[in-house]
Amino acid sequence: MKVIFIMSDSYRRDHIGAYGNEKIYTPNLDKLAAMSNVFDQACIGSFPTGPNRRDIVLSKGFKPNHAFNPWINIANDEVTLAARLNNNGIHTSMITDVANGVTRGRNMYQGFEYYVCNRGQEGDGFAADYNVSEEMPVPHKTIRYNVGTYRRVQENRAYRRYEDDFFAPGTYKMACEWLERNYKRPDFFLWLETFDPHEPWDPPQWHIDRYDPGHTGRVIEFPPYGFYRKLGITEREIQHTQARYAGECTMVDGCIGRLLATLDKLQILDEVAIIFTSDHGICAGFVGDAGCSGKPHFIGEEGAWLIEGRRPEGKITWFPLRAGIARIPLFVKLPGQKKGRRIQRIAQPWDIAPTVMDLFGLKPPKEFQGESLIPVMAGRKVKPRQYGFNGAIQGQTNLRQAMNKDWIYSCWPTGEREPSLLDLKNNPKQDKNVAKKHPDLCRRMHAALAKFDPGAFEGVQNPWQK
Numbered sequence: 001m002k003v004i005f006i007m008s009d010s011y012r013r014d015h016i017g018a019y020g021n022e023k024i025y026t027p028n029l030d031k032l033a034a035m036s037n038v039f040d041q042a043c044i045g046s047f048p049t050g051p052n053r054r055d056i057v058l059s060k061g062f063k064p065n066h067a068f069n070p071w072i073n074i075a076n077d078e079v080t081l082a083a084r085l086n087n088n089g090i091h092t093s094m095i096t097d098v099a100n101g102v103t104r105g106r107n108m109y110q111g112f113e114y115y116v117c118n119r120g121q122e123g124d125g126f127a128a129d130y131n132v133s134e135e136m137p138v139p140h141k142t143i144r145y146n147v148g149t150y151r152r153v154q155e156n157r158a159y160r161r162y163e164d165d166f167f168a169p170g171t172y173k174m175a176c177e178w179l180e181r182n183y184k185r186p187d188f189f190l191w192l193e194t195f196d197p198h199e200p201w202d203p204p205q206w207h208i209d210r211y212d213p214g215h216t217g218r219v220i221e222f223p224p225y226g227f228y229r230k231l232g233i234t235e236r237e238i239q240h241t242q243a244r245y246a247g248e249c250t251m252v253d254g255c256i257g258r259l260l261a262t263l264d265k266l267q268i269l270d271e272v273a274i275i276f277t278s279d280h281g282i283c284a285g286f287v288g289d290a291g292c293s294g295k296p297h298f299i300g301e302e303g304a305w306l307i308e309g310r311r312p313e314g315k316i317t318w319f320p321l322r323a324g325i326a327r328i329p330l331f332v333k334l335p336g337q338k339k340g341r342r343i344q345r346i347a348q349p350w351d352i353a354p355t356v357m358d359l360f361g362l363k364p365p366k367e368f369q370g371e372s373l374i375p376v377m378a379g380r381k382v383k384p385r386q387y388g389f390n391g392a393i394q395g396q397t398n399l400r401q402a403m404n405k406d407w408i409y410s411c412w413p414t415g416e417r418e419p420s421l422l423d424l425k426n427n428p429k430q431d432k433n434v435a436k437k438h439p440d441l442c443r444r445m446h447a448a449l450a451k452f453d454p455g456a457f458e459g460v461q462n463p464w465q466k
Helices: 027-033 049-058 081-086 147-156 167-182 205-209 235-265 349-359 439-452
Strands: 002-008 037-039 091-096 114-117 188-194 225-227 272-277 292-294 330-333 341-343 388-394 397-403 407-411 420-423
Touching: 002 235, 002 349, 027 235, 027 272, 027 330, 049 081, 049 349, 049 388, 081 091, 081 188, 081 349, 091 167, 167 188, 167 235, 188 235, 205 235, 272 349, 388 439, 397 439, 407 439, 420 439
Parallel strands: 002 188, 002 272, 037 341, 091 114, 091 188
Antiparallel strands: 037 330, 225 292, 272 330, 388 397, 397 407, 407 420
């Protein structure tokens, strides 16, 4: 069995043709979807990047009775998916450019037999270059990084000339070379991960020109997480920011095409299982983003958090993780599969590890809280899931959510604010809290959430209980 797991950080589901987008150019992801099981109700678990990776590799929360993960490193004594595969004689390799997963002790590579990082993302101190200007091209208030990190970002990309010099294409180049060296292995698990289309949104100019040719105004490529209008970002500027993000999505799509072409060239496309997903989406002023940029779920009095890398100051305001962030793409192509299939059952990141183990004929351990997706893809009758569950344990917030295709229910067990209910079907802008209009639904969703994550709700009364 050969399995390739692809993580594309911050890839909005609604920017893929297979999920209905007609404006963003994603022919290769659409091609992959056409030969895959496409999960229409996949959603995030623990939020954001680091907690999501813990969900995937551990398939459980960070301690008993706690279903979600905070942003903490993989501990040396935690048994990861890669370690479980290695212990059963399966070769594992990680190829990544997500610096904050493998630098500064993050340890996300634990258990892999081999790993390599295409360094330089997220201000990773990689390419010192004294010739790079320290001047900020836009006001500090419109950049999420501090001056030092921004300079490192500039240094790390100063040498770019060709598309392979950009992070995602360079990382996929490494993956395709790995496949040329290892395609004859009878069994392998390849973890292929890119930070793109995470900000900074800086793809090659030709990808930007596809969506906003001739732009001459300010370039906002990594805005703070918050309300962009309050930060002084204009509607025309956010339109260009959207074009830059779309360009990143198309750049990553080209990388997928390169991978598929390599598998076809090596004549193993038919025998490989491919899983493609993202950890969450982002906001950039799209419908339903509530006027936000980035991926905020709490802000300070300045209207954002991570302005110049700073945490929010003053009074904190909390709000839900909306659909653009909480809904994620998930394709699973099985060996020999040539025809796509739409799956309506809710799927979450905790399901990845048991699915991979199932592909290799291994029995997932009892402590996994996820379930293998193989039975539902095989058309077998499985118990339906009423809701997906999301959680953010970060900074000053403790957000918990239950969601399905029609609703997002949000609550803060530690009392930061009153619960919220978003009606995704009738209020696509997601700007109205209709919780008080649907108390019975809120009661059911709150009870389901508390049952899923009992540790967070210990001693907390259901606010909707009669």
